[in-house]
Amino acid sequence: MTDTRDPGLQAERTRLAWRRSALAMTVVLLLTVRLALTAGPSGASVAVVAVVAVLGWAAVVTLCWRRASGTSRPHTGGRTLAAAALATAGFAGLGVLLVVHGL
Structure with a gap:
């Protein structure tokens, strides 16, 4: 049985996920500044x-750029993960408030 999985795809999916996260947060930020x-x-x-x-x-965005471009050492936990999770939750909450406010 041969392994047909391409290990390069995982890195590409990760880069795209970081970029999508940064883009979504940028939209929420722009709506917040507009408000x-x-x-x-x-x-x-x-x-x-x-x-x-x-x-x-x-x-x-700095974290996303560093993770997506591969210029930083991979972190699997610790303060980086906690900060990213906190920022994501904060922006999600802010997005909900913007929707409720009517933007």
Whole structure:
């Protein structure tokens, strides 16, 4: 029995998954910034959320780029995984709030 699996496909799927995650977070970030810019003077809390989202987005996009391009050492757990999971959950929650808000 020969192994017909191509081990190169797993790396490609992983790169595509990281890129899709970064793209989805970028969309949520842009909608959050749009909401913050149109909220007016009463939207100070939305502006704070937007600033936190920009910082989280920058960290996640940097992580996604490093993981997708293969320029970093592979991490299978620890703080990197926890930070990525926390950012993903935060952006998912923010996306739900944007949908509820009507954007």
